[in-house]
Amino acid sequence: MDSKELRIKIYERLGLEFGSLSSEGGNDWVRAEKEVLEEYRQQEFEKLKDMKSVDYLTVDKNSDEFISAINTTALIAQNYKIIIAQRNDLSMEDIDKLIEDGNKDILINLSRYQKLNNSQIERILLKATYLCKKYLLEKQDLSKNIKEKISI
Incomplete structure (x- = not known):
């Protein structure tokens, strides 16, 4: 509110x-x-x-449950967001909301399952763990500049 x-x-x-x-x-x-x-x-x-x-991997994106889970800052919703990060139908806005959450498990799943743009990758790198960086290198199309940042 x-x-x-x-x-x-x-x-x-x-x-x-x-x-x-x-x-x-x-x-x-x-x-x-x-x-x-x-x-x-x-x-x-x-x-x-x-x-x-609710099964957050298959629930409709326009449902109240999905919208509540992705928009809430409550700690109890972290597990739901981790599952949501695996979906293949997330919009760029949804991905940005999940990145802003900053949970390492969410970032790992985003790196592994989503097609990220350079801006999103840069923001993920600020809080990235080893596994997150590994998936970024394996699963994303990275520019030479970003690859250098990851290898540091």
Whole structure:
């Protein structure tokens, strides 16, 4: 939830028109903020509980389960993202989201199963492990410059 969305929800909780307060602070504001954030956490937790029974290798990319798994930053979703990185139908945007996660196992699977562009390879190299570099050399079409970076 971004800050504007949070502010909108707080105003709704307080029963006020958005932007009507001269100062967004005080006890009522803090209480409403805590309540809104707690509700949001509970909703996210419920989504994560439902994610356990999904096969992320074959689930439709447009399904709520897939979208939730690839967009969440929750640690419980790391295993789902590792599996998602093996899919052969990922878009460049999906691959970028997985790279930004930075998990070494996700990066290894991306290096092994995906066709990566030079920009993505450069970003992976910042956190690459030995196995990740090995798969980059074996599975990707690398420029001479990138090959030199990997061999260092």
